[in-house]
Amino acid sequence: MKPAIQIPDAVRDAVNGNWVDNTAPLSWRPWLRLSRIDRPIGTWLLLLPCWWGIGLAMMGDRARWFDLWIAIACAIGAVAMRGAGCTWNDITDRDIDGSVDRTRKRPIPSGQVTVRGALIWMGAQALIGLAMLLTLGGAAIWLGVLSLLPVAIYPFAKRFTWWPQVFLGIAFNWGVMLAYAAHRGQLDMAPVIAWFGGIAWTVFYDTIYAHQDREYDALIGVKSTARLFGENTRTWLIVFGILAVLLLAMAIGMTGAEGASWYLAMAGLAGFAGHLVWQLLTLDLDDADIQLMLFRSNRDTGLILVGFLAIAGIV
Template identity: 45%
Template sequence: MAGVTEPPVVEGRVADAVAGHWVDGWAPRAARPYLRLARIDRPVGWWLLLLPCWWSSALAAVAAHRPYPDPLHLLLFLVGAIAMRGAGSTYNDIADRDLDARVERTRGRPLPSGQLRTRDAAFFLVAQALVGLLVLLQFNGTAIAVGIASLVPVAIYPFMKRVMPMPQLVLGLAFAWGALMGWVAVFGTIEAPAVLLYAGTIAWVIGYDTIYAVQDIEDDEIAGIRSSARFFGDRVRPAVGLCYGLAVILVGAAGWQAGIGPVGTLGIALFAAHLARQVSQLRDRDGRGALSLFRSNRDAGLVLFVGLAADAAWQGIPGA
């Protein structure tokens, strides 16, 4: 059409990567397949892995009557989330390389497209996992044990889409694990607020990854790949709404158990409003819209973290 300029096609870039990302323009060409394998060009993934860690750290600060979450813990969780998101994605791509070749959105990934050999990806996986282990070793012994236990759902998730009608449940078990880590890093034990936060985060993950799966629903039907979007069918919107509603209730219960005040309650309310907006805008088989809504969960998660952290600061003010 006259007057309309199509965006340039970047070699090796997958459909849901961030347009104009530095990986496509500035990274050395030899490094680009590895960076794409680690999803560096799709940063929302590590944000979604990181945010439950930060929520848990902020909630622990409230319960411990500290004015703010431990800054070192927040930094370690950031580095660990980027490393382990990359390791998990690399492992997932190794396991799914044949399935990925049959789905339009994923066939351009480094392994199915032939940009990297499986052996190279395996070495890269080990390197990222070692970074994650180094980060984990900075915490107390209980936190180390809890962190290692997270590898169980991570290991089995790629295979669940072959046998389970709703593999997002297993993804939730893995991606929500940080909701336990921030708390146990402070207290050295898992208590009711952390368990409730973990359960709420699982519901949040199932909700947002169901939105994400809307992108692939037609290709998944052809390839026989199972997902919650396929499982819910025409009931995707109410199903996501149910997941999000459960997430808000459980996160609220976690906050109540930890002793949050009005500032934290406001943060949870704003988090709930953001999730409600996503549900209202979700449309069946609207892949582009689904991707935008999925990515917006980073902002929803940041709103909740700021609310919980601000509550810790507010309660630290004498007379508050």
């Protein structure tokens, strides 16, 4: 593990050596940190289900050149909408963040950005996301509009339920349906089942992440699956890992793909499952550094499946 970053105003869980903390102009840094550009894993976790959706759509239909634009638009949209969502999260959590060691240096509780400035910044990012969405067709546009509801609710979930990770999963995996609809012009059961599989995956990785804050969360009364599961976390992670794999296998089967395409997709799912097993074997519930490393490793978990679905959709 690399030594902790030494930049005075850097957020504690920022990636070591990230360009925001090291090379971005000083005046830009608070805004980029609001958007989590210094912590790109969240953007990956929002984007990867979108790319799953493209792969599933190609498996059930055929690959088209427009799919390349869907992938690019989803990437731009993921950066923008993750930034807008994180900005909204920081606005709603500004009092809580100031009480937690990991988050007290965030731009709003540290006084680097005002709430009014953050609201304007959130709107600007949302407009970029909207511009991308408008290129993807009617079905995708309506799904994009509906996605705003779970995005708006998620920051408040930890105040009223022990399962805020489910609400995060609902929002973060919505893209599998949106991208599928952008290709097919309609929504079928395959991406819906994949969405449920993605939600289970999110509960898996975000429970690991939430263990970093469980002591602070207990002090300030914030709920999470990490606190709910406690010492039984590993057992619950096994349950949600199996659920994610089974649901994604069902989604692949529902595309109607056969032969090499089916085998390739299932090979990707086997790689996905293997990575979850590695995380379970590596997890230490008392080591925050390992928890953060494993959380970030889920970029690779999702990319394994993306790669095989893409090939399966082309062959």
